Amino acid sequence: MTSDPKDQDLIDTRVGRDVSFFDLYSIDQLNDADIKLIFDVARRFRHYKTHKFALNKGCSQMCAFFEASTRTLASFDLAAKNLSMDTNNISSSGASTKKGESYLDTAETIDAYNLKTIVIRSKEAGVSEFLSRHVNAAVINAGDGWHEHPTQALLDALTMLDHFGGDNLQGRIVTIVGDIMHSRVFGSLVRILKKLKATIRVSAPETFLPPFVENFGLTTHYNVDEALSGADVVYALRVQEERGAHGFIPTLREYSKMYGISRKRLDLANKNAILMHPGPVRRDIDIHSALVVVDEQSHILRQVENGMAVRKTLLWLLCNRIDGKVKEIKRK
Ligand code: CP
Numbered sequence: 001m002t003s004d005p006k007d008q009d010l011i012d013t014r015v016g017r018d019v020s021f022f023d024l025y026s027i028d029q030l031n032d033a034d035i036k037l038i039f040d041v042a043r044r045f046r047h048y049k050t051h052k053f054a055l056n057k058g059c060s061q062m063c064a065f066f067e068a069s070t071r072t073l074a075s076f077d078l079a080a081k082n083l084s085m086d087t088n089n090i091s092s093s094g095a096s097t098k099k100g101e102s103y104l105d106t107a108e109t110i111d112a113y114n115l116k117t118i119v120i121r122s123k124e125a126g127v128s129e130f131l132s133r134h135v136n137a138a139v140i141n142a143g144d145g146w147h148e149h150p151t152q153a154l155l156d157a158l159t160m161l162d163h164f165g166g167d168n169l170q171g172r173i174v175t176i177v178g179d180i181m182h183s184r185v186f187g188s189l190v191r192i193l194k195k196l197k198a199t200i201r202v203s204a205p206e207t208f209l210p211p212f213v214e215n216f217g218l219t220t221h222y223n224v225d226e227a228l229s230g231a232d233v234v235y236a237l238r239v240q241e242e243r244g245a246h247g248f249i250p251t252l253r254e255y256s257k258m259y260g261i262s263r264k265r266l267d268l269a270n271k272n273a274i275l276m277h278p279g280p281v282r283r284d285i286d287i288h289s290a291l292v293v294v295d296e297q298s299h300i301l302r303q304v305e306n307g308m309a310v311r312k313t314l315l316w317l318l319c320n321r322i323d324g325k326v327k328e329i330k331r332k
Pocket of ligand 1: 068069070071072
């Protein structure tokens with residue numbers, strides 16, 4: 001029980017429900033009930049966006065980010081503070097990994113501070129899943145190499161469902177355009193869209209399409225206009241130069257001409273379609289500048305707002321289980 005009615009509303013929204021996982025490193029871990037619980041709770045957190053909750057008082061969090069971030073790091077840090085957690089952040093430039101310490105030794109070291117959550121961003125795939133087997137804290141993947149970025153997919157799906165209504169995206173066409181090959185955002189987005197029954201199209205130069213991408217049950221289109229025709233969601237991805245993406249296309253200017261989302265291209269989608277991008281946007285490469293923030297079809301800042309709500313939700317659910325289950329460390 002709490003004396004705060006807004007904290008109590010969150011507790012009532014949860015009504016005895018827990019997520020089925022202890023760490024979050026892949027969208028594959030989530031079942032339908034997990035997704036429903038996360039979205040129900042996130043909507044309530046969003047409703048009380050200026051309220052300071054006491055729900056995680058006494059819990060501590062460390063964000064260990066070995067790659068640059070604005071949105072994910074800021075929102076995990078602010079979300080934790082909003083829940084009354086103690087927080088600390090380490091980055092690749094300031095961490096002892098610079099002196100040769102391994103990820104595992106780093107994780108075991110910070111876990112000794114009796115943390116409830118460790119949020120990890122790494123250049124390499126699989127780091128958060130590996131470390132989750134060695135620490136007591138709940139490990140949350142904030143992006144691992146080219147692999148996955150599950151909290152981004154959750155906030156993206158929430159943004160889509162809020163726009164279209166309903167519990168799934170059956171009958172909705174989501175067209176994803178850009179650097180699919182290097183994108184962990186794509187890795188998680190495609191998994192959640194499949195769970196929500198969306199029809200998925202991807203459009204990119206051949207060199208930006210991973211081999212066997214069709215195995216996800218989607219269609220590929222080299223012609224972006226064809227892919228955008230009748231779409232409900234236009235989801236643009238950033239050309240990831242930090243992963244060598246410029247070596248896969250002739251020039252950024254040519255890429256933008258062929259695949260950049262312009263007003264004319266957005267008009268090929270449905271009238272009620274929304275434009276999304278995970279950020280950071282490369283203006284006039286991924287999306288023409290005028291569409292980025294102010295266009296009424298752009299949901300990019302709504303995605304950012306939903307990121308805060310989703311991250312608060314995960315921190316609260318993972319730090320306060322009510323099913324009595326405890327995480328077992330399974331080193332393998
Ligand atoms: N979308 C995303 O992960 O953005 P940041 O790199 O700014 O965290």
